[in-house]
Amino acid sequence: xxxxxxxxxxRQVLIVRLRGELDHHTAETVRTRMDEAIQRGRVEHLVLxxxxxxxxxxxxxxxxxxxxxxxxxxxxxxxxxxxxxSVHRLFELSGLFxxxxxYENERSALTELEVVS
Amino acid sequence: xxxxLEDVTQNGGNFMxxxxxxxxxxxxFARVAVAAFVTQLDPTMDELTDLKTVVSExxxxxxxxxxxxxxxxxxxxxxxIIDETISITIEDNGHGIEDLxxxxxxxxxSKPELERxxxxxxxMENFMDEFEVISELGxxxxxxxxxxxxxxxxxxx
Numbered sequence: 071x072x073x074x075x076x077x078x079x080x081r082q083v084l085i086v087r088l089r090g091e092l093d094h095h096t097a098e099t100v101r102t103r104m105d106e107a108i109q110r111g112r113v114e115h116l117v118l119x120x121x122x123x124x125x126x127x128x129x130x131x132x133x134x135x136x137x138x139x140x141x142x143x144x145x146x147x148x149x150x151x152x153x154x155x156s157v158h159r160l161f162e163l164s165g166l167f168x169x170x171x172x173y174e175n176e177r178s179a180l181t182e183l184e185v186v187s
Numbered sequence: 188x189x190x191x192l193e194d195v196t197q198n199g200g201n202f203m204x205x206x207x208x209x210x211x212x213x214x215x216f217a218r219v220a221v222a223a224f225v226t227q228l229d230p231t232m233d234e235l236t237d238l239k240t241v242v243s244e245x246x247x248x249x250x251x252x253x254x255x256x257x258x259x260x261x262x263x264x265x266x267x268i269i270d271e272t273i274s275i276t277i278e279d280n281g282h283g284i285e286d287l288x289x290x291x292x293x294x295x296x297s298k299p300e301l302e303r304x305x306x307x308x309x310x311m312e313n314f315m316d317e318f319e320v321i322s323e324l325g326x327x328x329x330x331x332x333x334x335x336x337x338x339x340x341x342x343x344x
Contacts, residue, residue: 072215094247095211101302125218125236127243131304156236163313164294164306 075100077107082114083183085176089122092130100133105140114146115183119176121152130157131164138170147171151179200269201227209250209260209279217264218242224266225273228336237314238273238334244307245277245330251298253281253328271336278329284322291320 073096076087084107092100107113116137120126134150141148151173153161161167173179203224207213218239225238246262254260260281267274284290290297291312296305312318317333 128306
């Protein structure tokens, strides 16, 4: 599998770091592991960190949009950080950047969420 | 659906063809193989990313929509280079697309239960210079795309 997930819980915020390639093949794992972590509880907000993501296509957009809906239904907020130019372009094409807040790094994302909560 | 090899070779360009099982683990293989073939045009990183993305989109469509995730299908890719232009054909012998205009609408997906974003065709159209879909119900779908590679060498001339 050429995708790794790193999950870190900081108070009520779940940080998910994706490393490698997010496509149709790896999307299922990302979906399952993120949903499990969210269902385990205490997750109010989610930070998706894409610093080490080397490839993403529209299957990735589907997973990200899906997790956005899950978190939103729970009353939380999902933000994304370390978005490289090619991923940003996909966000623009799909209109996802209109509903997802994008931050430069994890620290600024966490600062924002702590203000929100 | 299959293209005669003579059609590809008669123009005197370089070419390659690939066939592989319709399994999702081959998506990465397909985009890396096409990217490796196109390196002879000395593309920029952005151009390579564009090509890898469109190949990934088209192959994923063959697997999910053409063959309904049946691993026994065959996905075919052929690529041809003439001057600075890469042409890529990606095809399956699967179900075919019922309503092509609807399928091309941004955000439309026939499989919302799979959390598909519905952006595949929009991405292919945006990332490539030319893009065409030929589909026939019950016999398959073929995507043909072209992109001119603005070689980095041009910067130094």
